[in-house]
Amino acid sequence: MQIVQSVSCYCCGCSDLVTAISYSRPPEGETRFAFSDDSYFREVVRCVRCSHFMSRHEMDDSMLYTQDYVTATYGDDGFQNTFDRIISLPADRSDNVGRCNRILEFAKKNLLTATCEDREPTILDVGSGLCVFLYEMKKRGWRGTAMDPDPRAVFHAQNVVQVDAVCADFFQCDEVGRFDLITFNKVLEHVQDPVAMLAKSKSFLNDGGFIYIELPDGESAVHLGPGREEFFIEHHHVFSLASIAMLALRSGFVVNCIERLQEPSTKYTLRAFLSRDPSCCN
Numbered sequence: 580m581q582i583v584q585s586v587s588c589y590c591c592g593c594s595d596l597v598t599a600i601s602y603s604r605p606p607e608g609e610t611r612f613a614f615s616d617d618s619y620f621r622e623v624v625r626c627v628r629c630s631h632f633m634s635r636h637e638m639d640d641s642m643l644y645t646q647d648y649v650t651a652t653y654g655d656d657g658f659q660n661t662f663d664r665i666i667s668l669p670a671d672r673s674d675n676v677g678r679c680n681r682i683l684e685f686a687k688k689n690l691l692t693a694t695c696e697d698r699e700p701t702i703l704d705v706g707s708g709l710c711v712f713l714y715e716m717k718k719r720g721w722r723g724t725a726m727d728p729d730p731r732a733v734f735h736a737q738n739v740v741q742v743d744a745v746c747a748d749f750f751q752c753d754e755v756g757r758f759d760l761i762t763f764n765k766v767l768e769h770v771q772d773p774v775a776m777l778a779k780s781k782s783f784l785n786d787g788g789f790i791y792i793e794l795p796d797g798e799s800a801v802h803l804g805p806g807r808e809e810f811f812i813e814h815h816h817v818f819s820l821a822s823i824a825m826l827a828l829r830s831g832f833v834v835n836c837i838e839r840l841q842e843p844s845t846k847y848t849l850r851a852f853l854s855r856d857p858s859c860c861n
């Protein structure tokens with residue numbers, strides 16, 4: 580099967596791309612989606628200038644998030660079980676608790692307290708999935724709103740986690756209110772145009788608020804072989820320190836900080852705090 584190559588890097592525009600990984604069958608551990616059942620061929624290309632990675636194939640994954648994703652990822656009855664397992668992890672083995680601790684530490688120093696002096700601080704979590712993040716943030720005193728295109732995820736957020744929830748594709752959503760914090764926890768790598776998605780979030784951000792993004796770190800994972808989950812088929816983009824910075828800047832944000840880490844689950848991750856206000860950076 581012939582691969583349709585990008586003519587240039589999505590993040591920096593450089594036309595010098597090299598093949599980093601080729602797959603002729605799904606790597607072990609990758610979720611089997613209906614569209615990838617037959618002839619599987621895929622490449623991950625790397626930009627020589629900014630080290631951004633892009634997945635390229637000709638399989639039709641256009642309906643992935645409206646039909647197949649939750650069932651294929653969690654199974655028909657696995658949603659609640661997966662949620663229960665994750666929230667039961669000890670704090671030092673939980674990616675989610677580590678994420679919440681870091682966000683709260685940043686918010687304590689940087690969120691303009693005048694904006695939420697007399698009320699709970701608010702979060703919009705885009706692509707809320709299992710909603711473990713808002714479950715934990717709710718325990719820490721934040722008011723969460725979940726957004727997900729899958730009705731099962733929204734039902735779970737409303738009825739199990741008991742937060743506000745919106746069933747919507749973020750690209751199609753015009754009015755959900757304004758928030759002190761908007762989070763994209765391993766979400767932007769799943770869309771073809773993460774700059775457009777991130778840029779859209781500006782209209783939902785309160786003055787003095789910030790954005791938190793979390794993305795797979797291709798630079799760290801690529802040296803460990805083709806089986807790393809950072810490069811699984813549902814990720815159109817896999818980032819580097821340079822490309823996460825460009826993603827933020829091209830979306831119209833100031834970068835407050837970018838961090839690289841390996842999480843308790845072993846995932847290699849980049850995370851960044853962004854804002855519209857340069858004075859917020861300390």
Ligand SMILES: [Zn+2]
Pocket residue numbers: 588589590591592593626627628629630631
């Ligand atoms: Zn590039």
